[in-house]
Amino acid sequence: MKLSGQTVLVGLLAALPVHAAQTAPVTLDQIMTALRTVKHVEARYIEHRYLHALRSPIETRGTLRFDAPAHLEKTSDPAANGVAERLTIDGDRLTIDRGTAASPIVLTLHEHPEIGVLVESIRATLSGDGDALRRSFDVTPSGTISEWQLVLQPRTQQGLLRWMRVSGYAERITAIDTQDGEGDRSEMSIVELPR
Amino acid sequence: VTARRVAILIWITVIAASALFVARLQIDTDMAAFLPRSASPAQRVLVDQFRDGVVSRLVLVAIEGVPTDKSAAISKRLAGQLRGNPDFVAVENGEDSGFERDRDFLWSNRYLLSDRIESTLFTRAGLRGVLEHDLAELGSASGFLLKQTLAADPTGEMLHLIDQQQGGGAGPARHDGVWVSPDGDRTLMLLRLRAAGSDIDGAQQSLAAIRSAFAHADPGTARLVMTGPPVFAVAARDRIRSDATRLSALASLLVAGALLAVYRSPRVLALAFVPVVSGGLVGIATVGLAFRTIHGITLGFGATLIGEAVDYAVYLFTQTAPDSPVERTLERIWPTLRLGVLTSICGFSAMLLSSFEGFAQLGLFTITGLAVAVCVTRWVLPGLIPARFAGVRQSQTMLRIATLATGGRHLRAGVVVLAVAAAASLAAGKSNIWADDLNSLSPVSPAEQHLDQSLRRDVQAPDAAYLIVVRQTDQETALEAAERLNAALVPLIRQGAIAGLDTPTRYLPSLAAQRARQAALPAPAVLQVELDAALEGLPFQPGLFAPFVAAIGGARSGPPVSRADLDGTSLSLRLDSLLVPREDGWVAMISLRGVTAPEVVGQAIASEPSAVLVNLKVESDRLLGVYLQEGISLAGLGAAAIVLLLAANLRSLPRLIAVTASLAAAVVVTLAVLHLGGQLSIFNLFGVLLVVAIGSNYCLFFDRQRDDPGGMPRVLASLLLANLCTVAGFGVLALSHTPVLHDLGMPVAIGTFLSLIFATIIMSPVRIFRSANAAKP
Numbered sequence: 021m022k023l024s025g026q027t028v029l030v031g032l033l034a035a036l037p038v039h040a041a042q043t044a045p046v047t048l049d050q051i052m053t054a055l056r057t058v059k060h061v062e063a064r065y066i067e068h069r070y071l072h073a074l075r076s077p078i079e080t081r082g083t084l085r086f087d088a089p090a091h092l093e094k095t096s097d098p099a100a101n102g103v104a105e106r107l108t109i110d111g112d113r114l115t116i117d118r119g120t121a122a123s124p125i126v127l128t129l130h131e132h133p134e135i136g137v138l139v140e141s142i143r144a145t146l147s148g149d150g151d152a153l154r155r156s157f158d159v160t161p162s163g164t165i166s167e168w169q170l171v172l173q174p175r176t177q178q179g180l181l182r183w184m185r186v187s188g189y190a191e192r193i194t195a196i197d198t199q200d201g202e203g204d205r206s207e208m209s210i211v212e213l214p215r
Numbered sequence: 216v217t218a219r220r221v222a223i224l225i226w227i228t229v230i231a232a233s234a235l236f237v238a239r240l241q242i243d244t245d246m247a248a249f250l251p252r253s254a255s256p257a258q259r260v261l262v263d264q265f266r267d268g269v270v271s272r273l274v275l276v277a278i279e280g281v282p283t284d285k286s287a288a289i290s291k292r293l294a295g296q297l298r299g300n301p302d303f304v305a306v307e308n309g310e311d312s313g314f315e316r317d318r319d320f321l322w323s324n325r326y327l328l329s330d331r332i333e334s335t336l337f338t339r340a341g342l343r344g345v346l347e348h349d350l351a352e353l354g355s356a357s358g359f360l361l362k363q364t365l366a367a368d369p370t371g372e373m374l375h376l377i378d379q380q381q382g383g384g385a386g387p388a389r390h391d392g393v394w395v396s397p398d399g400d401r402t403l404m405l406l407r408l409r410a411a412g413s414d415i416d417g418a419q420q421s422l423a424a425i426r427s428a429f430a431h432a433d434p435g436t437a438r439l440v441m442t443g444p445p446v447f448a449v450a451a452r453d454r455i456r457s458d459a460t461r462l463s464a465l466a467s468l469l470v471a472g473a474l475l476a477v478y479r480s481p482r483v484l485a486l487a488f489v490p491v492v493s494g495g496l497v498g499i500a501t502v503g504l505a506f507r508t509i510h511g512i513t514l515g516f517g518a519t520l521i522g523e524a525v526d527y528a529v530y531l532f533t534q535t536a537p538d539s540p541v542e543r544t545l546e547r548i549w550p551t552l553r554l555g556v557l558t559s560i561c562g563f564s565a566m567l568l569s570s571f572e573g574f575a576q577l578g579l580f581t582i583t584g585l586a587v588a589v590c591v592t593r594w595v596l597p598g599l600i601p602a603r604f605a606g607v608r609q610s611q612t613m614l615r616i617a618t619l620a621t622g623g624r625h626l627r628a629g630v631v632v633l634a635v636a637a638a639a640s641l642a643a644g645k646s647n648i649w650a651d652d653l654n655s656l657s658p659v660s661p662a663e664q665h666l667d668q669s670l671r672r673d674v675q676a677p678d679a680a681y682l683i684v685v686r687q688t689d690q691e692t693a694l695e696a697a698e699r700l701n702a703a704l705v706p707l708i709r710q711g712a713i714a715g716l717d718t719p720t721r722y723l724p725s726l727a728a729q730r731a732r733q734a735a736l737p738a739p740a741v742l743q744v745e746l747d748a749a750l751e752g753l754p755f756q757p758g759l760f761a762p763f764v765a766a767i768g769g770a771r772s773g774p775p776v777s778r779a780d781l782d783g784t785s786l787s788l789r790l791d792s793l794l795v796p797r798e799d800g801w802v803a804m805i806s807l808r809g810v811t812a813p814e815v816v817g818q819a820i821a822s823e824p825s826a827v828l829v830n831l832k833v834e835s836d837r838l839l840g841v842y843l844q845e846g847i848s849l850a851g852l853g854a855a856a857i858v859l860l861l862a863a864n865l866r867s868l869p870r871l872i873a874v875t876a877s878l879a880a881a882v883v884v885t886l887a888v889l890h891l892g893g894q895l896s897i898f899n900l901f902g903v904l905l906v907v908a909i910g911s912n913y914c915l916f917f918d919r920q921r922d923d924p925g926g927m928p929r930v931l932a933s934l935l936l937a938n939l940c941t942v943a944g945f946g947v948l949a950l951s952h953t954p955v956l957h958d959l960g961m962p963v964a965i966g967t968f969l970s971l972i973f974a975t976i977i978m979s980p981v982r983i984f985r986s987a988n989a990a991k992p
Contacts, residue, residue, distance in 0.1 A: 071353060073365055076754045078354035099351055107356035116357045125357055180359060204362070 046168045048150050048161045054191040056148030059088045063193075067208040084210065089147040109139050134180045141172050141184050146193075165190060222594040230493055233500035240503040242511055271412025271444045272304075275670040276425065279401035280438040287393040290402040292432035293425075297406065300428075302421045305407040305788045309387065309394035316784045321380075324780070325372040326736060326770035327729045328721070330701075334735040336370060337742055337767070342749035345370050350753065367762035379721055380786070387673060396673040401440070403673055407788055408445055415452050418445035442667040450663075451953070455511040458951040469943035470525055477936055478532060486599055487528040490588035493595075494524045498584030502576050513576040523559070523909050524588035525944075526937035527552060530916075531592060533933035534926065537608055541597050549593060551919045554864050555912035556589040558857050562908040565853035566901065569845060574901070609929055616935065617928040623976040630976050634880040637887030648886075649843050650894035660952065681807040683816075685826040686800055693794065693801040694725035700805055700826055703819045712816060714809025719793035722786045729775040739768040846900045853904055857911060865918065874914040877974040881910055885966035898955050902962030909941060909963070910970025917978040931975075938971045 063084045068077040082096040082104075092109040108115045114135060116125040127135050137156065144152040153159050157172040170186045179201040187195040196208045278286040278293070294308045326332055335341050349369055352361050364373055387394040387403060394403040406425070410417025422441065429439045467488075474484050502509045530552065535544040559581075566578025641648060683700060687693040701718045708715060720728065737745065742764050750760075781787040795802045810816060813828065820826045858875055865871050882903055889899055913934050920930050941963065948960025 069354060069358070071362070073353070073362070073756055073759055074350075074754045075756055078350070080354050094356065096355070099354075105355050105357075116355075125360075200359070202362070 043164060046161050046163055046165045048153070048159055048170070050165055051161060051168055051170060051188075052148040052150040052153075054148070054165065055146065055193075056088075058086070058146075058148075058191050061086050061212060063210045063212045065094075065208050065210050067206060070205040070207075072202065072204060086146050089149075090143050092142060092146060109143060114139055134177050137174045137177045138181050141174070141181060142196075145170065145172075145186055219594070219598040223598050226493065226591060226595045230496055233496040236500045236503060237496060240499065241508045242514065272408045272410065274406040274408060274422070274425070274441055274443040274445055275667070276404040276406060277396070277401040277440040277442075277670055277673075278404075278429075278434070278437050279440060281436055283390045283395060283399045283402070285435065286402040286437055287391040287395070289429075289432050289434055289437055290393045290404060293428055294404060296428040296431065297425065300424055302409050302417075302424055303406055304409050305785055306404070307394075307406075307785060308402070308404040309389050310392055317380075317786050320780060320784050320786060321376045322373055324770075324776050325368065325376060326767065327732055327773075327776050328724060329372040329375055329732075330724075331370075331372065331375060332732040332735050334737070337735070337737045337745060339745045339748040342369075342746055346749055346753055346755065350755075366759050367766050369760060369763055376721075401673075403670065410445070412444055412448065415445075415448050419449045419452075422446060422449055440666065440670075442663065442670050447663065447667075452511060455953055455956075458953050458956055459511065459514050462947045462951055462956070466944040466947040469947065470940045473936065473939050473943065474525075474529070482601065483532060483604070486596060487525055487532065489596060489599065490527055490591040491524040493591045494584035494586075494588030497587040498580040501583040502580050505579060506572065506576055509580075510573055510576055513573070513580050523905075523941060523944075524585060525940050526909075526912065527589050527592040528596065529937045529940065530933050531596065533936055534929050535604070536929070541600055541604065545593060545597065548916075548919075551912075551915050552589055552592070554860075555915055556585055558860055558911040558915070559585050559908035561856040561860050562853040562904050565849040565856070565904070568852075569849060571845075574846075577901070610932075613928040613932045617931050620931060620975050626976045630880050630973055634883050637884045640887050641883070641890060644890065648890055648895055649847075649900075650896050681810045681813070681816075682829045683805040683807065683820055683826055684829055685803050685805075685823060686797070687803070687825065688800045690794070690796075690801045691725055691727070693803040694720055694723065695727055696823055696825065697794075697803040697805060698725055698728055700820055700823055703822065704805065704807075704816070707812075707815060707819055710815070712810070712812040712819075713807050714811075716805055716807050717789065717793065718805045719790055719803050722781060722790040723776060723778060723794065726775055733771055733775075736767050736771040738771070739764050742767055843897055843900075846897045850900055850904050854907060857907055861911070861915075870918055873978050874911065874918060874974075877914050877977045878907055878910050878970060880973045880977070881966050881969040882906060884969055885962050888965055889962055896954065896958045898958030899962050902959045903966060905945075905959070905963045906966030906970060909967045910974070913938070913967075913971050914974045914978065917974050934971060938967055941967045 061084075065082055065084050067080045067082075069080075070077045080096050082094060085093045085095075090109070090111050094107040096105045098104040103118055106115075106117045108117070114127045116127075140152065140156055143149075144156075150159075153172065157174055160171040160173075162169045162171075167189050168187070172184045172186070174181055182199045182201055182203075185195075185197045186193060187197075192212055194210055196210065197206065199205045276293075278289050280286075281289070290308050291310060294306050294310060297303050297306045321328065336345070346369060349361060349365060349371075352358055353365070360374065361371065364371075368374075388397055388399075389395060390399060390402070395401065396403060408418060408421045410421055412418075422445065425441065426439065471484055471488075474487050475481070478484060478487075499509055499514070502513060530548055531541060531544060534548055535541050563578045563581045563585075566574045567582070569575050569578065683704075685693060685696045685700065687696055697718050697720050701716070701720060704713065704716055707713050724732075746760055746764065778787075778790070781790055793804045793806065795804070807816065813830065817828050820828060858871075861874055862871050865874065885903065885906060886895065886899075889895055916930050916934055920927050945960045945963035945967070948956045949964060951957045951960065
């Protein structure tokens, strides 16, 4: 009976994997597996920054674009002065380009470990690289696969990132919230564009 | 006999005094001695930079051969050791430790250093613009850069200063905080020595300290690579020293071997070297007296003296028959010897006129050396020769050689054809036959130059191609001039005429500029009112900018920035390279990057009369041009003096033509042969001058022999032996890796040999020999 009970359970899992996963508490591997299926995605975002220096948050909007495994672009909508800003993460290199005469700011992970943490948290999450996340962060998944949350806390270098919370369902990310070492927060909600 | 004793006594005294003096003489290996004394202001900048400019003290260090993680750790340990050593003014490897002080200095003096400080910036309208910009910046991706400094520095002066320091470039790549090459194969370090570029002993000591620190930094299998002017200077000195001793020894050995084979007497061999050694000692002492030091290259030239001065003894010994005393030989050959030495002195005296100290030294050394050698041969040597000196028998070999030479006249047409062909090949050459790249004179090998360039690129060290130099009576006026120039140049960046610039006033503004900035800062109470008005309707927290108001108050009443405030920062290094005290005042330099339109720069600085735009590459090439031109005209002058001297002595046009034609053919063919191997250097030119000096001796002996045909075989033998010695002495120099020694050795070895052959062919000893034979039974 014992043996057949296991067989039944295995059979059930094999027959209804999605259903089972949707009700059970989600694991990091499940989220990563789902995210790994996404090779290319474009989305609109709205970001609110809550800073100690300011009485009210700053709101920015723009477009996100990700190409597996390690290319991410965040392009803001042109501001009142017509300047749009593009932030690109390519491998371990972060570039901020204002499209003006001034040369773009280029930062690398090796050069600035603090920024490295920020870059790695986003890159590893989007590409579904669970091992890389575990190396640098304390990772706490919660929810189910149909509505999950992932909290990342850097083991070192918490100046620019104290924690990051990524929310989503299945292979889609719907929000990224962060807080830095000074307690300033950013909330970004993401709506994927039709593929 | 008493006259002979007196001569020997004088000789011993002079030699002893010279030896004592030479033993204490400082040997100088500064290549700047080979730069002209009478230089233009631009060239003086170049020479100064060579001698003790900051660039001349930079050592680039690479650690390679192990994984990047390991070499980064070694780099940190090595830097840690060197930072404690007072021989190193700066140790930079990318680690932040060196830059904390820089940031502190910039942060605490930002309102005195920033060139954007104007009173309008602190009005409510000015501040409003600044704050709106800050708000937009906080919402941007790079907002985190501003966030930390916002409250104390809303106008962003610190970011502006850092931007300027970095010159738009991000610096070398890093690994674990340490500079690495773009491919990650090696870690990089930039060291500045306390020792000036001309202090080679100091440089050598510092380099030894680096090697020892590296050995103590647990390097494992890692390799240490060093480059830069101090490394080159030390290597060049070692090389010149070892070449000079090694090659002189080798040349002496070869010459001694040849002489021993002919004379079969160690005593005669030793006597043959007496004139050479005497000439060398007195020559060195004379140069030392005249110039206070002697250059290593002049000393290396000592090897060449062996080549020529040993000839005098060879002529004397070989032309002395077994049954006649040396005095008779001397009486016979003295006119020829004297004329030969005078000819050489004429040729070399042109070098005395050179504005390059190195060449003037060479000239003086050679002239004194030869004069002393010939005097010793004439007056001292006879007293030292043993009474039973047997002379040299006219051997079968001599006769055979003389017979062989009889065929020479048939080749006259051949010599003419050869000389014409050589002249044609020189004239037909498309490129300039003289090398006009200063690198061709450098004792640094192409491989070392390549390594240096690649490290320089990796570490993004300044190459200082364009400099604007301004000379003033004191530091303040020099800084003020630099500020006026800066104001004229900054618009050119936007126009694209230059990509960027670095000026000493970034690190140390003039007192006048600092006072003006302080005057532009408002009183704290005034600032608070303006700030509150500007903040109207903006979402900044109340009281946020209190640190800003306090900082303005501090800067307004604080002391101005002085040179001492920069101590311990890496910025002081940059300041010292751009603001330099000279004996006649202060020199401020503005270095330009990415110059695309030098003429526009020239116009922009025209308003500043004492400012000069210097292109270091063009200037150093122009320097070589001056060098070459002077060399060629001096050589021409020397040649003309030689021809005049010969004409006055020979008093016969056909004889003069025969002598000069032999020499001219030898020179032209030598030049053509050297040109096959590439462009000719300035040192080749002076080698050719030596060919004329030595070759003319051969021709004169042939010429004099018209009066004594019977002695021809013996004279020919003495010339052959003398030439063998010369070719050995100079041929050995051609083995040297030091361009100056190599380039002098080649033409002399080839040219003197050709002189002998051509003189044999053209001056027809054949007929003379036959008549001598006919006279015999």
